[in-house]
Amino acid sequence: MARQRIGANDDDAVELLRALIREACVNDGTPGSGQEIRSVRVLQRFFAAAVAAGRVETQVLESAPGRASLIARVRGTDPSAPSLGLLGHLDVVPVDPDGWSRNPFGGELVDGEIWGRGAVDMLYLTAVFACVLREAAIAAEPPRGDLVLLAVADEEAGGEYGIHWLVREHPDAVRVSEALSESGGMRMGRHVAIEVAEKGSAGRRLVVRGKPGHASIPFGASSAAYRVGDVLQRLGEVKPAAQLGELWDAFVAARIDDPVLAERLRDPVSIDAALPQLGGIAGYAHAVSRITLSPTVLRAGATHNVIPAVGTIDLDIRTLPGTSDDDVDELLAAVLGPLAEEIEIQRLRGWAATASSPSEPLFGAVERAVGAVTGSPVVPIMAAGGSDARVLRELGIPAYGFGVLGPTWSYERYREGVHGNDERIDAESIALSLAVLRRVVRERVG
Ligand SMILES: [Zn+2]
Numbered sequence: 001m002a003r004q005r006i007g008a009n010d011d012d013a014v015e016l017l018r019a020l021i022r023e024a025c026v027n028d029g030t031p032g033s034g035q036e037i038r039s040v041r042v043l044q045r046f047f048a049a050a051v052a053a054g055r056v057e058t059q060v061l062e063s064a065p066g067r068a069s070l071i072a073r074v075r076g077t078d079p080s081a082p083s084l085g086l087l088g089h090l091d092v093v094p095v096d097p098d099g100w101s102r103n104p105f106g107g108e109l110v111d112g113e114i115w116g117r118g119a120v121d122m123l124y125l126t127a128v129f130a131c132v133l134r135e136a137a138i139a140a141e142p143p144r145g146d147l148v149l150l151a152v153a154d155e156e157a158g159g160e161y162g163i164h165w166l167v168r169e170h171p172d173a174v175r176v177s178e179a180l181s182e183s184g185g186m187r188m189g190r191h192v193a194i195e196v197a198e199k200g201s202a203g204r205r206l207v208v209r210g211k212p213g214h215a216s217i218p219f220g221a222s223s224a225a226y227r228v229g230d231v232l233q234r235l236g237e238v239k240p241a242a243q244l245g246e247l248w249d250a251f252v253a254a255r256i257d258d259p260v261l262a263e264r265l266r267d268p269v270s271i272d273a274a275l276p277q278l279g280g281i282a283g284y285a286h287a288v289s290r291i292t293l294s295p296t297v298l299r300a301g302a303t304h305n306v307i308p309a310v311g312t313i314d315l316d317i318r319t320l321p322g323t324s325d326d327d328v329d330e331l332l333a334a335v336l337g338p339l340a341e342e343i344e345i346q347r348l349r350g351w352a353a354t355a356s357s358p359s360e361p362l363f364g365a366v367e368r369a370v371g372a373v374t375g376s377p378v379v380p381i382m383a384a385g386g387s388d389a390r391v392l393r394e395l396g397i398p399a400y401g402f403g404v405l406g407p408t409w410s411y412e413r414y415r416e417g418v419h420g421n422d423e424r425i426d427a428e429s430i431a432l433s434l435a436v437l438r439r440v441v442r443e444r445v446g
Helices: 010-023 035-050 119-138 161-169 224-237 246-255 259-265 269-287 326-343 361-374 389-394 411-417 427-444
Strands: 057-062 069-074 084-089 111-113 147-152 177-179 192-199 206-210 291-299 310-319 343-347 378-383 400-401 425-428
Touching: 010 035, 010 119, 010 427, 035 057, 035 069, 035 119, 035 147, 057 246, 069 119, 069 161, 084 119, 084 389, 084 427, 111 119, 111 427, 119 147, 119 177, 119 411, 119 425, 119 427, 147 161, 161 389, 177 361, 177 389, 177 427, 192 206, 192 246, 192 361, 192 389, 206 224, 206 326, 224 291, 224 310, 224 326, 246 259, 246 326, 246 378, 259 269, 269 411, 310 326, 326 343, 361 378, 361 400, 389 400, 425 427
Parallel strands: 084 147, 084 177, 177 400, 192 378
Antiparallel strands: 057 069, 069 147, 111 425, 192 400, 206 310, 206 343, 291 310
């Protein structure tokens, strides 16, 4: 397959991406950050002529001052046709400027690469979504089904000011029957990865109690600090076992060439000993093959001279599709063993793992389009983290993590780029994503 060249229309996507990077909609998790209204204004200018011609309807919806999302809808002619949503976020995570070799908000184009925070996660896709929607809007024939861009605020902090608020307060504006979002397109072997599932989050706070006392006379006291230590030791020793399903099989088939290694990875007994052989992708493989537990925040004591009576351990727990809250509590009891009786377990805010079936028509359309443009097969994968797509899946809408990155984008390279220093995307990946998305749109709603 020839290398994908950037075409005349593809320059629009590159220029839009650079403009979005320069708006620096940095979301640090505080309500006043993000200020996505700036990038919404960029998109309004991008769509202005198509809006004036009556081809696109846009709505700007603001959940809090400056926390704006833009919905752009191209109306289809057939109400029974599917309506395809393109869900892209406008916010980006903060940077450590010292770690960057270029301005993280400069949007510089250097040797075919566009530099800046958000270039990969996920402004390049948001720009690709916007471009393909505008092309569909100004095409001679209107589409059969609706094509809808949801360019939203606040994905990086969980979406409370973005997709959650939109779904709650403006359900008609965001209504679609199927959707594409981030973050796929990494190469696994000769396959292009498309996300069909995301792990859930079921954090817990473990509360341990002791007996307080003056720290100058520790005799007879029972410090909660030591109990925190006992629990941590136990958590370090007892690990949840692997649970291998269809997506695991697909991952092994796509990524592992060595048949002996593949067989060991497919066996829940030998998998853990085989993981280190996976190199840079071992962490991902470990995460998507089981429920994971990570202690993150420890607390005990408030004053230097008082033996603490209470200690807490916050656990980040990531679940697999099908795991219930009761399953998590049962697993924790098993991991904690005899210590469990003395521990109070509190549930932290979380969300369930979600999955869309790869047998939905939209996934088939993505497979065909990826095959036609790249010559590569698609592998459905599970994301270890979360994205806004889960909010649509929770509504029963099939949603996939899309994107088509160039042939050198292994999963490892992708992980390094996202939220890291010197984030940048190549024009080839933008061209590939545009070419594939155009085909998908034509097949589903064109
Ligand atoms: Zn993202």
